[in-house]
Amino acid sequence: MNKDRWATYDLIFFDCDSTLSTIEGIDELAKLKGKEGRVGLLTNKAMDGDLDLSDVYGKRLQAIRPTRGQLKIVEERYAETIVEDAQEVIAALHFLGKKVFIISGGLVDAVRGFGRRLGVAPQNIRAVELEYNELSGEWWHYHEPKIQHEQRYLEYIADSLTISSGKPNIINELAGDSHGRRFMVGDGSSDLATQTVVDLFVGYGGVVSRDKVKNESAVFIQSLSIAPVLPLVAGKLGYEKVKNTVHQAVYEKGIHLALSQAVLFKDTTSHETFTNTFNIQE
Amino acid sequence: MTQYTILIATEVTEEAKALLRAADDIIVKEVAPKTAVVRDNLHDAHALITRDEMRVDAPMLEHAPNLKVVARMSVGFHNVDVEAATKRGILIMNTPGVSAIAAGEHTLTLMLAVSRRIPTVHNSLREGYWLLDRSRQVGTQLYDKTIGLIGLGRVGAIVAQRCLAFGMTILAYDPYISEDSVDDRIQLVGFKELLQHSDFVSLHVPLTRETEGMLNAESIAQMKIGARFINTAHGLIVDEHALAEALKSGHLAGAGIDAFSEEPPYNSPLIGLDNVVHTPHVGDNTVEATQDISLRVVRQVLDALHDKDYRNVINLPMLPGVDYETIRPYMRLAERMGLLLHSLSRTPIRRVALEVRGNDMSGLIKPLTVGVLKGLLQPILGAKVNSVNAPLLANERGWQITQAKGLRAAAYSNVINLQVTLDDGEIITMTGALLDKSEPYVIQINQYRMNFVPHGHLLLMGSYDKPGVIGRVGTLLSENNVNIAGWYTGRAGPGGNTLSVLTLDEALPENVIYELEQLDFIRHAHQLWINSD
Numbered sequence: 001m002n003k004d005r006w007a008t009y010d011l012i013f014f015d016c017d018s019t020l021s022t023i024e025g026i027d028e029l030a031k032l033k034g035k036e037g038r039v040g041l042l043t044n045k046a047m048d049g050d051l052d053l054s055d056v057y058g059k060r061l062q063a064i065r066p067t068r069g070q071l072k073i074v075e076e077r078y079a080e081t082i083v084e085d086a087q088e089v090i091a092a093l094h095f096l097g098k099k100v101f102i103i104s105g106g107l108v109d110a111v112r113g114f115g116r117r118l119g120v121a122p123q124n125i126r127a128v129e130l131e132y133n134e135l136s137g138e139w140w141h142y143h144e145p146k147i148q149h150e151q152r153y154l155e156y157i158a159d160s161l162t163i164s165s166g167k168p169n170i171i172n173e174l175a176g177d178s179h180g181r182r183f184m185v186g187d188g189s190s191d192l193a194t195q196t197v198v199d200l201f202v203g204y205g206g207v208v209s210r211d212k213v214k215n216e217s218a219v220f221i222q223s224l225s226i227a228p229v230l231p232l233v234a235g236k237l238g239y240e241k242v243k244n245t246v247h248q249a250v251y252e253k254g255i256h257l258a259l260s261q262a263v264l265f266k267d268t269t270s271h272e273t274f275t276n277t278f279n280i281q282e
Numbered sequence: 283m284t285q286y287t288i289l290i291a292t293e294v295t296e297e298a299k300a301l302l303r304a305a306d307d308i309i310v311k312e313v314a315p316k317t318a319v320v321r322d323n324l325h326d327a328h329a330l331i332t333r334d335e336m337r338v339d340a341p342m343l344e345h346a347p348n349l350k351v352v353a354r355m356s357v358g359f360h361n362v363d364v365e366a367a368t369k370r371g372i373l374i375m376n377t378p379g380v381s382a383i384a385a386g387e388h389t390l391t392l393m394l395a396v397s398r399r400i401p402t403v404h405n406s407l408r409e410g411y412w413l414l415d416r417s418r419q420v421g422t423q424l425y426d427k428t429i430g431l432i433g434l435g436r437v438g439a440i441v442a443q444r445c446l447a448f449g450m451t452i453l454a455y456d457p458y459i460s461e462d463s464v465d466d467r468i469q470l471v472g473f474k475e476l477l478q479h480s481d482f483v484s485l486h487v488p489l490t491r492e493t494e495g496m497l498n499a500e501s502i503a504q505m506k507i508g509a510r511f512i513n514t515a516h517g518l519i520v521d522e523h524a525l526a527e528a529l530k531s532g533h534l535a536g537a538g539i540d541a542f543s544e545e546p547p548y549n550s551p552l553i554g555l556d557n558v559v560h561t562p563h564v565g566d567n568t569v570e571a572t573q574d575i576s577l578r579v580v581r582q583v584l585d586a587l588h589d590k591d592y593r594n595v596i597n598l599p600m601l602p603g604v605d606y607e608t609i610r611p612y613m614r615l616a617e618r619m620g621l622l623l624h625s626l627s628r629t630p631i632r633r634v635a636l637e638v639r640g641n642d643m644s645g646l647i648k649p650l651t652v653g654v655l656k657g658l659l660q661p662i663l664g665a666k667v668n669s670v671n672a673p674l675l676a677n678e679r680g681w682q683i684t685q686a687k688g689l690r691a692a693a694y695s696n697v698i699n700l701q702v703t704l705d706d707g708e709i710i711t712m713t714g715a716l717l718d719k720s721e722p723y724v725i726q727i728n729q730y731r732m733n734f735v736p737h738g739h740l741l742l743m744g745s746y747d748k749p750g751v752i753g754r755v756g757t758l759l760s761e762n763n764v765n766i767a768g769w770y771t772g773r774a775g776p777g778g779n780t781l782s783v784l785t786l787d788e789a790l791p792e793n794v795i796y797e798l799e800q801l802d803f804i805r806h807a808h809q810l811w812i813n814s815d
Contacts, residue, residue, distance in 0.1 A: 140673035
C-alpha cells in the first residue's frame with residue numbers, strides 16, 4: 001500500500017444507538033414505562049459483552065411491552081438527540097456517491113423512521129422487526145389511524161440482530177452484490193464483531209466510551225462530533241470533491257478533529273499514513 | 283324478492299339515480315336534508331345517503347329499525363355517531379379518494395392565489411387601477427420554497443406531487459404513514475420541525491379528536507415569520523382567532539382558506555382580511571368530482587345491500603385492496619368455529635385468544651376475530667349480532683380479546699388457532715383451516731385430531747374410549763330414524779377420553795339426546811345446527 005495514501009471506502013455502515021443518536025432506543029422506551037433500572041442494566045451488560053444479546057433481548061421487551069405509538073416517540077427522540085454532525089456527514093457521504101447503511105439492534109419502527117429523516121433509504125436499514133398484537137385497545141375502530149398506535153408488542157423476530165455476534169451476517173446480506181470496500185462505525189461490542197467482514201472498523205466513543213471497543217478498534221473517535229468519519233471514509237480525494245460545496249465545512253471539521261487527539265489510531269503506520277495524506281502541502 | 287328502500291337526503295346526479303331505478307328491488311325516496319324530515323322517513327329505510335348537511339346521531343337512529351347502511355358522500359364522517367351506528371350493526375361507508383384530485387388542485391389554486399395576491403390585484407384592475415403600487419402588488423414564487431404538509435394521505439400526496447413539479451422542497455408530518463410507501467423526495471419530519479421550516483403549511487388531515495385545534499396559538503407561534511397557511515381540510519382543525527391574530531400582526535404573510543370552523547362562516551375573523559384568500563368550501567366542487575362521487579356512492583350502497591361487496595365501510599374489518607369475496611370464506615370459517623366453541627362451553631366466556639399462522643392468513647386477524655366473535659355471540663343474541671357490532675357486544679360482555687403466539691395446537695401451515703378461556707378456568711382450543719381457500723375444516727379440538735366441515739346438524743359427543751360406543755350410538759340413532767352422514771372421532775390415547783363429531787341428516791329429538799347422556803360411556807352430548815349459507 002502506498003504509505004502516503006489513505007485508502008477510501010464505498011459501503012458505509014453505521015450503528016444507530018449511541019452512534020447516530022446519543023440515546024439507546026430501548027432504554028428510552030423503558031423510561032416511558034418507568035422500567036429504566038432493570039432494562040438499562042441488561043443493555044449495558046450486553047453492550048460491554050458480559051451477556052449475549054440473545055439472552056437479554058426478549059427479557060427487555062417482555063419487561064417493556066411497547067406499543068407502536070411509543071416507538072414513534074422513540075423515533076422523535078432519536079431525531080432530537082442526533083449526534084453532532086450526523087445529518088451533515090450522511091449528506092456528504094451521499095454527495096460523494098457512497099452507499100450508506102444503518103444496522104441496529106434497535107427496533108425497526110423507530111430506527112427506520114429516524115434513518116429516513118437522515119436520508120437513508122429504508123432498504124438500507126436493518127433493525128429488529130416486531131410483531132404487534134393487532135387486537136389491542138379498541139381495535140374495531142378500524143377508521144381511526146391512532147388505534148394502530150395502541151397495538152402492543154407481541155413478539156420480536158429473532159435473527160442475526162438479536163445475538164451479539166450477528167451484525168457481520170447483516171453486513172454481508174446488505175452488501176449483497178455491491179462491490180467496494182466496507183467501513184463500519186459503532187460504539188458497542190456487537191459492532192466490534194463486524195471487524196471480520198469490513199475493511200475498516202471505527203469505534204465511536206463520543207457518546208459512550210467502552211474500554212473493550214476503544215482498545216480493539218483500528219481507529220477510535222472520541223470527539224462528540226462524528227465528522228471524522230468523512231476524511232476516514234473518503235480521504236484527500238473526497239475533500240477535493242466537496243470543496244466549494246455545502247459539505248466543505250463539515251469535511252474540514254472532520255479533518256481537523258481527525259488530526260487532533262480526538263481520533264486514536266491503534267496502529268502507528270496507519271496513523272502516519274492518515275496524517276501524511278492530509279499534511280501534503282499544496 | 284326482498285325490497286330495499288334507499289333514502290336520499292342530498293343532491294345526487296340524475297345518472298346515479300337512473301342506476302338505482304334500473305334495479306328492480308330498490309325503492310328510491312328523495313327527501314330534503316332536514317333532520318325532522320329524514321327522521322320521519324327513516325322507518326322503512328334500509329339505506330340512507332347523506333352529505334355534510336345533517337347529523338346522523340343516536341336519537342335519529344332510534345327511528346331506523348331497518349337501517350343497514352349509512353352512506354356519506356364525503357371523506358369525513360364526523361357528523362355520524364359511529365359508536366351508536368356500530369352498536370346497532372349499521373354499516374357506515376364514506377367515499378374517499380373521489381374528490382382528492384379536486385381538493386389537491388384547489389390547494390394549489392389557493393397557494394398560487396395567496397402568493398400572487400390574485401384577489402387584490404384582480405379587484406384593483408376592476409376598479410380601474412393599472413399599476414397602483416407595484417411594490418404592494420409584488421408576489422412570491424413557489425419555486426425553491428418549502429411546503430410542509432400536515433397529513434400525507436390521498437390529498438396530501440396529490441399536493442406533494444404537484445409541488446414537486448413547482449420545484450418546491452416537501453416536508454410532511456404524518457405519524458400514521460408507513461415509511462416505505464413514501465416518495466423519496468418527501469422528507470418526513472416531526473410536527474414542530476415542519477412548522478419551523480416551512481414557507482407554506484397546508485393541512486390534509488381529517489378532523490379527529492387528535493387533530494381538532496392542532497393548529498392553535500402555540501403551534502402557529504412555531505411557524506416561520508412570513509409563512510403562508512392553507513386549509514382545504516376542515517375548519518375545526520384550526521383556531522381561527524389565533525390564525526387571524528398571526529395574519530394581522532404580520533407573523534404570517536397570508537392564508538388560503540376553504541374550510542371554516544362554522545359554515546357558513548358568519549362570525550369568522552378570517553373573512554375580509556387583506557392577506558386572506560377565502561373560498562366557500564368548494565374544494566371538492568368540480569364537475570368531475572360531483573359526477574364521480576354520486577355514481578360511486580350509489581354503487582357502493584347497492585353492492586352492500588345485495589351482499590355483493592363492502593367497499594369503504596369504516597366499521598368493518600375490510601382490507602385495502604382485498605375484495606369481500608376473498609375474505610368471506612375466512613370469516614365464515616371463523617364464525618363456524620365460534621359457533622362450535624359456544625356449544626362446547628359450559629360456563630360463560632372470559633377470554634378469547636386467536637393465533638393465525640401462514641401466508642394465506644396473514645393480515646386477516648381482524649376479519650377472523652370478527653367472524654369468531656359473531657359465531658360465539660349468535661347463539662346468545664340471535665339476529666342482533668352481525669359483523670359490524672360483534673366486537674362491541676363482546677366488549678360489553680367483558681370478554682378479553684387478544685392475539686396470541688404459540689398456542690399449542692396442530693402444526694399445520696395456514697390455520698387459525700382459537701382458544702377460549704371459560705369462567706371456571708377451563709380452556710378449549712380449536713384449530714381450523716380452509717381447504718382450497720374455500721371449504722372450512724375444523725382439524726383439531728383440544729387434544730383431539732378432527733377433520734370435518736362444520737355445517738348442518740352436528741352432534742358433539744364426549745365419551746370414554748371403549749369398545750361398542752359406535753355400535754350403541756348408531757343403534758340408538760337408527761331406532762329414531764336419524765341418518766348419520768359422517769362420524770369423526772379423535773382420542774387422547776387408547777382407553778382415554780374421546781371426542782366425536784357426528785354430522786346428521788336431520789336434528790335429533792331432545793329425548794334422544796337425553797337417552798344418549800344416560801349411556802355409561804358418554805361424558806357429554808349436545809347438538810347444534812350451523813346454517814351453511
